[in-house]
Amino acid sequence: MNAEIVVIAEVAAEGWPAPVSLELIAFAKSLRRNAAEPIRVFLPGIGIGAAAAELARLPGVAVTGIEGESLASYSAEAWKEALAPLLAARNPRFICVSHNANGADFAPGLAVRLGAACITAVEAFRIEAEGPVFSRSILKGKLQMEIVPEAETAVVTLLPGAFRRGDAPSSPMDKAREDGTNTTQNEAVLLPEEFRRKAIPPTGATTLKEKKSEVQGDRAGPPAAEMISVPDIPLKTRPLGLLPAPDEAADLAAAEVIVSAGRGIGGEENIELLRRLASLFSRAAIGASRAVCDAGWLPCRYQIGQTGKTVSPRLYIACGISGALQHLAGMRGSQCIVAVNRDPQAAIFRVADVAVVEELVSFLPLLIAACRKHREGAAEAGR
Secondary structure (H helix, E strand, C coil), rough: CCCCCEEEECCCCCCCEEHHHHHHHHHHHHCCCCCCEEEEEEEECCHHHHHHHHCCCCEEEEEEEECCCHCCCCCHHHHHHHHHHHHHHHHHEEEECCCCCHHHHHHHHHHHHHCEEEEEECCCCEEEEEEEEEEEECCCEEEEEEEECCCCCCEECCCCCCCCCCCCCCCCCCEECCCCCCCCCEEHHHHHHHHHHHCCCCCCCCEEECEEEECCCCCCCCCEEEEECCCCCCCCCCCCCCCCCCHHHHHHHHCCEEEEECCCHHHHHHHHHHHHHHCCCCCCEEEEHHHHCCCCCCCCHEECCCCEEECCCCCCECCCCCHHHHHHHHHHHCCEEEECCCCCCCEEEEECCCCEEECHHHHHHHHHHHHHHHHHHHHHHHH
């Protein structure tokens, strides 16, 4: 069996490598038996030469860009058709995919085509004598399930945010580890500063059908990204593009304080309590878990988490949220997390800076009254 580990990377809308791709590379490096084992990165899309070249600057990885008109917009059919023969030829040990909307869409079908195992929503693993033992949350994060792949090849989807970024490394694209973590968790690769500030300009690299070419990076003597062109793929569905989000969605990204609702608030009628609390802060917004949006208590544009918005406010107040990793992936970057839940075993308390075990309908009115009293006292003192 080939010891190679493959990462399926993605390009962000602005044209640079998506942050989750760097998490996947850190995850793949942790999976290696030794540092000499190769990491191969496949990057499907069109006009991806610059993004592929930047990923090729990472140490210890070899990058292959896969370009074709059928890959211009994401399509599970197209990605499976383009990736399956390349992966079958390489027979890798692991294929690492993000457990986002795209990855959860195409990864199971890709595993079926390859006759591979498929382990989804992985958030951690440990190394045993026989190989990695993967773990994922079940029952809203209250229990952990451990899984061992039995097939020679395994498609593994990683929950975004499971491998958090640490401090900036000495080399901008090198991996960084959080203090106090072991080698199988929380490894990080950081984008260079220019990635975070602006999009990479369009590349001038050329691709030749059925012939490989190289796209050089912009450093002296950089590694090269291999580019492969694929022919048009006949599809049974045709992507029509992405629709812009409503303007209200921008409120979450700009908010310094987010009051977020989970199913534990009890019902739609209690949303008003959260609105009253949010109104006490400037630049505040209301958010929600997927369960709340699925129940119709709030529109989907308020959803925070793996399949919703990713936010990093100064203060995140989680009201009745269980703390499943799918939700944590969207708010893990918050500077301060206050969690209110009547269940003392709720998983949200593992990441909370302040934990309140209480009924929402009892606690929130008291909190709102205390905040108002504090504001009034501060106003009186300022006169």
